[in-house]
Amino acid sequence: MIRFSNVDVVYPGGFQGLKGVDLTIDKGEFVVIVGLSGAGKSTLIRTINGLVPYTSGELTVGDEVVDPTSKGKIRRLRSSVGMIFQSFNLVTRISVLNNVLVGRCSSTPAWRSLLGWYRAEDKELAFQSLERVGIVDKAYNRASALSGGQQQRVAIARVLAQDPEVILADEPVASLDPPTAHRVLQDLRRINRELGITTIVNLHHLEMARKYADRVIGMRGGEVVFDGPVEEATDAAIEEVYQRSLTAGDAAPESAAH
Amino acid sequence: MSTPAIEAPARPQKPRPAASAYAGLLAAAVGLILFFLWSSTSTLQLDIGVARLPLYPILGALGVFAVLALCWRARTGPLTALGALAVIGVTWWGGSGIGFTLAPLWEDFDRGWPIIQEFLDPSWGFIWRVWDQWVVTLAMAVVATGIGCSVGLLLAMLASPVSSPSKPVSQAVKAINSVIRSIPDIGYGLLFVAMLGGTAAGAGEMAGILALIMFNIGIIAKLTGETIDSVDKGPLEAADATGSTLLQRDRIAVLPQILPGYSSYSLYVFELNIRASVVLGIVGAGGIGSTISVQLSHFNYSNISAIMIALVIVVLIVDYVSLTIRRRIT
Numbered sequence: 001m002i003r004f005s006n007v008d009v010v011y012p013g014g015f016q017g018l019k020g021v022d023l024t025i026d027k028g029e030f031v032v033i034v035g036l037s038g039a040g041k042s043t044l045i046r047t048i049n050g051l052v053p054y055t056s057g058e059l060t061v062g063d064e065v066v067d068p069t070s071k072g073k074i075r076r077l078r079s080s081v082g083m084i085f086q087s088f089n090l091v092t093r094i095s096v097l098n099n100v101l102v103g104r105c106s107s108t109p110a111w112r113s114l115l116g117w118y119r120a121e122d123k124e125l126a127f128q129s130l131e132r133v134g135i136v137d138k139a140y141n142r143a144s145a146l147s148g149g150q151q152q153r154v155a156i157a158r159v160l161a162q163d164p165e166v167i168l169a170d171e172p173v174a175s176l177d178p179p180t181a182h183r184v185l186q187d188l189r190r191i192n193r194e195l196g197i198t199t200i201v202n203l204h205h206l207e208m209a210r211k212y213a214d215r216v217i218g219m220r221g222g223e224v225v226f227d228g229p230v231e232e233a234t235d236a237a238i239e240e241v242y243q244r245s246l247t248a249g250d251a252a253p254e255s256a257a258h
Numbered sequence: 259m260s261t262p263a264i265e266a267p268a269r270p271q272k273p274r275p276a277a278s279a280y281a282g283l284l285a286a287a288v289g290l291i292l293f294f295l296w297s298s299t300s301t302l303q304l305d306i307g308v309a310r311l312p313l314y315p316i317l318g319a320l321g322v323f324a325v326l327a328l329c330w331r332a333r334t335g336p337l338t339a340l341g342a343l344a345v346i347g348v349t350w351w352g353g354s355g356i357g358f359t360l361a362p363l364w365e366d367f368d369r370g371w372p373i374i375q376e377f378l379d380p381s382w383g384f385i386w387r388v389w390d391q392w393v394v395t396l397a398m399a400v401v402a403t404g405i406g407c408s409v410g411l412l413l414a415m416l417a418s419p420v421s422s423p424s425k426p427v428s429q430a431v432k433a434i435n436s437v438i439r440s441i442p443d444i445g446y447g448l449l450f451v452a453m454l455g456g457t458a459a460g461a462g463e464m465a466g467i468l469a470l471i472m473f474n475i476g477i478i479a480k481l482t483g484e485t486i487d488s489v490d491k492g493p494l495e496a497a498d499a500t501g502s503t504l505l506q507r508d509r510i511a512v513l514p515q516i517l518p519g520y521s522s523y524s525l526y527v528f529e530l531n532i533r534a535s536v537v538l539g540i541v542g543a544g545g546i547g548s549t550i551s552v553q554l555s556h557f558n559y560s561n562i563s564a565i566m567i568a569l570v571i572v573v574l575i576v577d578y579v580s581l582t583i584r585r586r587i588t
Contacts, residue, residue, distance in 0.1 A: 049499055051495065051498065051499060074501075075501040075502075075503070076501065077501070078498070078499055078500060078501030079500070079501035081499075082499070082500070083496070083499035083500075085492065085495070085496060087492050088492070089492035089493050089495060089496035090493060090496070091493045091510065091511055091514050091515065093514045093515060093517070093518075094510075094514045098510075102496065102497055102500055102502070102510050102511070103500050105497065105500050105501065105502030105503075105506045105510065106500060106501035106502060108506070110503065110505050110506060113502075113505070113506040113509050113510060114505070114509050116509075155496070158496070158500070162500055162501075
């Protein structure tokens with residue numbers, strides 16, 4: 001369970017990323033966050049694993065309070081919270097398998113990492129993760145030799161290798177074509193169902209959000225302005241989140257679009 | 259058939275710089291030429307038939323006016339033109355200050371001719387007679403490259419804010435790297451020869467290797483450090499998000515990205531070491547340079563010529579091999 005109570009994020013430059021966010025996300029939920037660019041979706045997701053430290057309020061993941069000041073605690077938290085990025089963030093010059101093994105870092109001693117000499121059980125876990133996303137045949141290919149969709153699935157396998165309780169996905173399909181995007185979201189959805197991993201996804205595409213989400217959260221200007229089951233996320237409700245028509249190309253935004 | 263004209267406002271012309279600004283520049287140019295005339299201590303004269311003019315001030319004046327005319331023609335902004343004038347002025351000032359001239363090249367040609375003749379008649383047999391020194395040179399280069407590049411990589415990792423444990427560490431190591439780099443290879447050579455005793459005391463090779471190591475650390479730490487600064491930060495963020503430690507992140511996300519660049523710099527440093535060991539040998543560190551030093555003191559130019567030719571060939575081979583390897587890895 002993830003609980004935000006009155007969480008604020010103020011960036012060093014003074015920009016307020018989150019304003020008084022109150023939110024509870026239950027175990028096993030598949031939550032999609034929508035909102036315009038700059039609405040605070042990324043900030044919300046990155047607060048959960050401490051990539052962005054929150055400045056006031058309280059955030060708990062599982063039973064532990066997230067403490068951005070303690071490196072050790074944050075590392076322990078991150079070992080059970082996996083993250084997927086828009087640009088995949090694979091090390092392109094090493095093999096797919098070695099990329100997936102990055103997910104085992106937190107439980108691998110430093111000397112093993114330095115020598116690149118991983119335990120057999122870690123490799124086994126990495127192979128299982130690759131099998132789950134269906135690209136185990138590419139295990140010894142260089143990551144750079146894979147297509148975008150395949151690379152994103154390697155990134156999902158990297159997360160699975162962590163054996164996480166939560167998966168955070170920051171715009172996971174924004175740089176993929178629509179069929180590939182659906183394939184990746186189906187993978188995430190299936191993993192969420194099969195393993196019961198809480199999954200929080202940022203999405204730009206409303207139709208995709210409606211197709212895969214259990215619950216939709218709308219953000220504007222760093223605040224949560226909509227929160228409800230997917231059936232309630234009607235066009236009217238989302239237009240309210242965006243503060244503009246869903247179809248108008250040139251409508252001048254009143255606020256929130258920075 | 260004619261395409262319909264596009265309705266558009268007239269295209270802008272490149273703006274002409276203000277004439278007043280150029281008048282100011284002209285005044286500055288005249289001032290510069292007066293300064294040339296006043297400060298020139300050279301007695302060299304240029305004979306143009308009707309009169310003899312002081313050579314350096316005339317050259318300076320011609321340069322200044324040519325640059326000004328070019329800038330005006332190209333509609334260069336006054337600030338750029340001022341910069342060009344400054345470059346001419348400083349170059350002239352430096353050149354005349356040391357009395358720069360190419361005249362001795364042909365005026366003293368007769369004195370140099372015997373030396374050139376000896377150079378043109380290299381004693382080929384000498385190359386083989388000093389083969390052991392070549393082996394020493396190569397061995398020095400290999401050892402120094404290995405140690406220097408390893409230490410250099412470590413310092414580069416500590417120096418770059420991307421891979422360093424903290425900002426103070428990064429800045430401190432950067433400062434150390436700058437100091438190491440500021441001393442040239444021959445400076446280290448003189449230092450270690452003085453400390454260890456050089457070729458005469460049988461420690462020439464050791465002094466040479468140490469000098470090369472310091473020289474290599476400076477170069478590798480600088481180049482690799484800049485490569486680390488510019489790696490793709492995405493994989494680093496991903497490694498952070500899995501809960502890896504700094505050491506693991508550097509090994510898994512940084513090292514694979516810099517490896518091609520780093521290997522290429524290491525090979526380049528190896529090439530440099532072959533060349534640098536010649537100069538180091540002359541100040542008393544071992545290797546082929548010490549042979550050159552001995553032959554030079556005997557005025558044995560045909561032997562030196564042979565070594566030079568062999569050196570060019572060795573360097574070309576090393577260049578070629580390392581270029582081939584570098585192409586493969588990048």
